[in-house]
Amino acid sequence: MRCYRLEKAGSLDGLVQGEAPKPAPRAGEVLVRVRATVLNFRDRMLVLGQHPLPARSGVAPLSDASGEIEAVGDGVTRFAVGDRVISSFFPTWFGGPPSPTPERYGSDVDGWLLEYRVVAADALVHAPRSMTFEEAATLPVAGLTAWSALAGVGPSDTVLVQGTGGVSLFALQLARILGACVLATTSRAANIGRLKELGAEAVVDYVANPDWPVVVRELTAGRGPDRIVDVGGPGTLAKSINAVAHGGQVAIVGALAHTPAPFDFWSMFTRQATLRCISIGSRADLEALVRVVDAHSLHPVIDRIFPFDDAKAAFTHYFEGAPVGKVVIRH
Amino acid sequence: MRCYRLEKAGSLDGLVQGEAPKPAPRAGEVLVRVRATVLNFRDRMLVLGQHPLPARSGVAPLSDASGEIEAVGDGVTRFAVGDRVISSFFPTWFGGPPSPTPERYGSDVDGWLLEYRVVAADALVHAPRSMTFEEAATLPVAGLTAWSALAGVGPSDTVLVQGTGGVSLFALQLARILGACVLATTSRAANIGRLKELGAEAVVDYVANPDWPVVVRELTAGRGPDRIVDVGGPGTLAKSINAVAHGGQVAIVGALAHTPAPFDFWSMFTRQATLRCISIGSRADLEALVRVVDAHSLHPVIDRIFPFDDAKAAFTHYFEGAPVGKVVIRH
Amino acid sequence: MRCYRLEKAGSLDGLVQGEAPKPAPRAGEVLVRVRATVLNFRDRMLVLGQHPLPARSGVAPLSDASGEIEAVGDGVTRFAVGDRVISSFFPTWFGGPPSPTPERYGSDVDGWLLEYRVVAADALVHAPRSMTFEEAATLPVAGLTAWSALAGVGPSDTVLVQGTGGVSLFALQLARILGACVLATTSRAANIGRLKELGAEAVVDYVANPDWPVVVRELTAGRGPDRIVDVGGPGTLAKSINAVAHGGQVAIVGALAHTPAPFDFWSMFTRQATLRCISIGSRADLEALVRVVDAHSLHPVIDRIFPFDDAKAAFTHYFEGAPVGKVVIRH
């Protein structure tokens, strides 16, 4: 079978296509014919050698995948041949509280950028019936992160999302399904229409309005959003705290903006804010998301789909193309 | 001012219109110019002398009301003259766990079927901006009961509502706002269209299908609804338990069907069901509902509006007219 | 290896000791040297042929077990040789909402009354460090059922437990750890001292006081217990409902008392009670219980321990000996 391996982190040159024997499932395992994989920010950091927990040399990259069960090992009852499945980011976090995980796709063990992969049946989840393979593969990281960031949001809340990355667009769509009102920020006027089409009530250009918390507060009758899905981390947190409603929550899902802005303790304290760092979610959380996706026929925003043999072009586009929504590889 | 008083429970003859002096607010109180009142099942039982906790002779009936603040007593900061308000069923249950209440409108103390009422400012809630007085007066009992019955419902749940009473229609509309799929039962084919218009995915005629739990199970891929808002009590509970999903909940909000059906313990136990009896809700719950109503411009189903001087005709219509939605009196 | 098999349900005669080859673990599996098993009410019903879902002929009985990992299959990282483990009642319910399970120990697949058992590594949980094998084997059913029944109980609540069975005694001990005040009922004056020793504030003899809800209400300043752990089901539910506090909950964990008492709908409705049927719990719940057990060095009440070769005597004692606490078999 064809596969990709990250031989040497640092640049895309370290990612090479090759061949490997098609594996066979043992007891409790299944053989997945991989149908689609999806790129996430962590994959970028791993390939470019910027991740604090670097990849082992020679592992296949990518943690987001969908596929079809082609064979099942002894004793597997969870899936049958032909079932459509998706990966779960944490292969052994099934439910309950999170704990640090020893084996992560694309760094400690092989990820999914290959034609076939054998994996424990328990590490997979049924794909939603309402999604194509390309769509379903966007759920394990971006979809579930957004879902977890919205925990507790309800139909009288206002949610703020930042930019047009995968998590932010999922958060926009899922917040609408939860009945919330959504505001969005963007740095590109060109994206405003798309964000409104997806259900944003209002969109703020944060370049034209560097003091966007003031604008956002005006849009919410002085109150501020009840939930902010913060993707910037060090670079956006201070403004998110200044924008959030009294008693509201900033859900921190990423750290795209590394230049740290000074942190305003008093603003956080006097508005009784909560900061909550999101760790994607468990298999039970992913199963809950799949039910929601099917119940609402949710379709994610896909920027572009690349064929398997052009996987490196997919990475280049993800790194440099300022995609709106997810970048997918069709296997 | 004009007012109605229940001189003698037993029949509508005991309800008489009269005159009373216009009251004045003391410290902490407000004078409300009542604009609309709404009938509920409890009012029917009180007037007909069927309520286990009968009304004191001479009290004004009805607990659901909206109005305008006409004067405020010393020290009142919560409202200003001209504010639009609604009553809260429990005048002193502001939040926290429920407890038995000493003073109930229309039985222990005067209700709202009069032109002016003085009440503690803390007993009222701001009316939603998006509703007329007639609409807003439907919230304190029917709206809030439905809202409480749906606590915990989310966008992958299926909710079953029963019939076309006020609580059931509110539950239908609110469940849709929460992202849930809604099934409805009815005994009248004529109501099917209306229920679908309001957002029901499917409607089951429970007279034509006395074994409606089987039909409902088929409509949910064998699973059953995750939440059933049961309005029949003794008469419907057994079937609700047979219909509900494994791990689901039957929220009991009323007892319209008094003929007790045998209770199937084993069905409840093996499907790990929860039965939860709903007690309308607190002032904090009502304020949460008002925020949802405004955020979604929800408009309740009103069957008919009667003028104040025809209040007895409103009761007659409520008793005998098989209304779809709420019966309102405009003051 | 030695093992027991239920050849024919109906009486203890159908349970026979025999020999079987020692199994070997495949990928993802472990070999457990079983050290202790424990009897539960379900086992009694299965052996006596009274369970609605009867056992397949020839399966080994019992679902509660502790043991030691003697060998691990390929790819197992969750456990190492020598680890002390306990079974989980639902081998594939790891977390999230419950769902009906296809494979149950002692009826659909082999239980644990044998010397060695191979099982998926994911089906086990680390035993608490603070318990012996005999103690640890009481957790999967009785301990976890009690723990789940107490969900939400806090340090101002009063909890009522019924009798001296395994679940009730665990509920007593765990409720004390949660800071609750505990009342107990019993039919035997001889047990009163023991129940108080374990932390019960007061004990009511329900034979001497057939109207025990009145006594319990007096013991709680008229309020009633906030949580009742009901083990009788059809036979006790009506009284539990009459005893529970306004807004309280009856957690139904069993059906020991089959003669149905008439169910008082109005009592349940007016006191706004919740009935919740308990389904033991997931692996994540069991792991939470183990942490609590270790944090508090909880030791369960064990009535008697039988050697493996006297397993049938253990059943006889469980059936007829009115044990106080759990009956254990040491392997």
Place this chain on the structure above:
Amino acid sequence: MRCYRLEKAGSLDGLVQGEAPKPAPRAGEVLVRVRATVLNFRDRMLVLGQHPLPARSGVAPLSDASGEIEAVGDGVTRFAVGDRVISSFFPTWFGGPPSPTPERYGSDVDGWLLEYRVVAADALVHAPRSMTFEEAATLPVAGLTAWSALAGVGPSDTVLVQGTGGVSLFALQLARILGACVLATTSRAANIGRLKELGAEAVVDYVANPDWPVVVRELTAGRGPDRIVDVGGPGTLAKSINAVAHGGQVAIVGALAHTPAPFDFWSMFTRQATLRCISIGSRADLEALVRVVDAHSLHPVIDRIFPFDDAKAAFTHYFEGAPVGKVVIRH
């Protein structure tokens, strides 16, 4: 009656004793014979003119109080003459989500450092039966802040408290009641014994161990505390984040240590921490705390009690005496 007024913030010289007419309750109000008041950090900031929201000139200071109902206004049913009561910090936050409050004791309106005070009946709570007036007066701020900071803590959690201030000691005692294991830090070796006596499992001297997060991690088998009740704010937050368990929470209740330490975003993010800023709590929360206090006969740590006429000495002792526990004024 005798009273104190803060004529001019800046130093204790601005606090002067005087006389005022004894007030009388109007409708909905009660007259409280104040029996005890208690000092909190906010009172210190107000008197010293350091609070961002300064006191109006001439108000009576202090927000924590207990007393006896001496007279009730028209329509008051919540209390009777002779009832023992405590104040609630937010006089109109009864339950539900917090919102900014217009009227605060000791800055916007009179506080409680006087002999009699008239207040809305709804602004008070029944004092616990098990506490003296001096003890009960410590609950509204320090007790309730600790209680709110522990929301969600259970019997397998480890809680870290910092120092020997009122909130920290309450958090220690309440965490023990919730079944948690407690670690404490202190800067004074002399306090170690007292902290252990109150139930701390271990105490870390944070002056001798400036890198106390490392020590705390060792004490918890490498895991870190599940909950940290942080009283230092800007000055301790960074270390609290470094100490807290994966998935744990830092509850921020104060800002005693103003010198900001650099905030470590990556530490917070990789350990998936939550920071939650605590706003004391609502009346419903205070009522819940009172039930816990009575159920467990909790007695707070009181450093010293001053007579009413020595109130200024109480302030001096609070400012300079490094009290362990609360400083109380007996009226």
